[in-house]
Amino acid sequence: MKSKAGSFQYKLRVRYSEVDSQGIVFNANYLNYLDVAITEYFRSKGISYSEFIDRYQLDFHVVQSLIDYRNGAKFDDELEISLDPSYQSSKIFWSFQIHCNDKRICSGMLTYITVSHVTKKIVSLPKEVGQLMQFELKVDLKPTE
Secondary structure (H helix, E strand, C coil), X not given: CCCCCCCEXXXXXXXXXXXCCCCEECCCHHHHHHHHHHHHHHXXXXXXXXXXXXXXXEEEXXXXXXXXECCCCECCCEEEEEEEEEEECCEEEEEEEEEECXXXXXXXXXXXXXXXXXXXXXXXXXXXXXXXXXXXXXXXXCCCC
């Protein structure tokens, strides 16, 4: 599998309970796989997700998920999930690809919004958090009005 330099890789194996009557992974399970990979991304940066919430008083809510399904994974397949996170203001973008061997299973983008754990209101992601998590800062290329 080819991926961008700096992307996060996580592997998992498809369990029998995750396949449908056709013997392929039920499509909603890919969102669960991504959730597991993102949780492991946090851990790879030296902080569990629950520790992150406690320390920074921030949480994230999914506001959009776009998935382009290409092939079906089957029971016992080993999947490799590649994550490339970036952010802009209050939004975090998780660009992803899921492969089995050299076959692309699906790809897409999850968009999270940053929310204060205390006030439950949308807030901008602090720069120090973006740096800690090694999120790429997206620069808005639109001219200012």
